[in-house]
Amino acid sequence: MNFESELKKGNFLISECIHCKIIVWPPSEFCNQCLNENSWRKCSRKGKIIEFSKQKETYFCVAEFEKSIKIMGEIVSGEPKIAGQIYIVDCGIVNENYFLKMRVLE
């Protein structure tokens, strides 16, 4: 899938249906409403923290992008706040898992 090959290069894409004008998430070749083929574009790297917690010294969160899609990742710098802004500094795939590293925007 486009999404994973681009994610491996550090690009965070989203799939979008031009017919339904919706972002289809999780990323998919097809729109889950009209079942037409999706198109791909870069996702905004700026997002918002929906919820977070902490394991040892690592903050993890559910972040929302483009006011629509949610994904979990790690906060690598800054103190998270609910609804606070974050920025994706790195993303990719390791051990078949996606990873997303974000910093808090002050």
Added chain:
Amino acid sequence: MSKVAIVGYGLTKFSKDDFKIESVLINATKNLFDSTSNLNQKDIDAVLVSTNNNSKYLSAILSEMMGIQPKIAHSVESLCNSGTNSIVAAYSYIVSGLAELVLISGAEKYDSPGQILEWDKLRGQFKHPIFWASIFSKSYKRKYSITDEDIALVSVKNHKQSKNNPNAFSQISVSVNDVLNSKKLTDDLRLLDCSRPCTGGASILLASENIYKKFTDDPIWITGIGQKTTSASFTKNLAFHTMESTKQAALSAFQMSKQNPNNIDVVEVHDAFSVCEPMALDSIGFTKLGEGMKMVKEVYLTENSKINPRGGLIGSGHPLGATGIAQTIEITQQLQSKAGKRQVDNANVGLIHNMSAAATSSTVLVLEN
């Protein structure tokens, strides 16, 4: 619509034992045969197995080992609510007329592959259930001004209640401090907030109204069924302080049974983690949103065991494919006044809540005597 009765059941002890999955299924089913009168293998039209185990053809294997040649035999998998999904499938076979008597057996091993949903890549590296549980817990606490001390009471209550359940994994008492001082998995989750994966089996026998009398004088009727799957991905939940699939499943089950939360005398809710108990009580409609902890506190202080009398998943252990069936057996025993030390007074209507993968799918059943 024709009626469906629960007419027999059998359980194994929930443990960390390394038994073969086939042995667990067979042992639970042997216990069902031993405790059900007049049951002949020839009576059984369908055999369903619910598990996340990777072994194949388990319903045929169980049938052969028990001397059954069923018309219908297959497995049912839906992660943690596999058990109630198999009950719903069995119900449908009976109501459709394809079967009169269905044997269901659920089993799991302590190292079940059903604990982690590999497909859900949107969880990033945070795939283990402790991470969604931490997000739920944080969110619920923040939204409703609830503390870790408050939530710890769920674990205290369910450990206490499991001491009256001889099949339970846990036989120890814990205090609020024990919970708070147990291993910190994340800032929002301690080890004693978690149900534990274990090895265990549960078998149940469902019959049509034409034949139930042959097996029992104490039938328990399945009068309400509600199911809803909202997504598979954890992050697709609309909110993390409430269970949307549970709300919708409960509405359907109440509508079908013509019951309402006020009429429920005893309930098994899916406390995979301690926060799930108050969240489920809210979402089913026993309380206003955010007041589930008040209800837990109240029953605890009055020594009323109507919520998770067998100890829930936290006290009993959580052998995924067996859990929904074990919950249903508990409510059955309660409504038959056969729950021994766990018996709740005047139990006539009961409810089971069983869910999967961070509440992305829920089943709610209503049973009546």
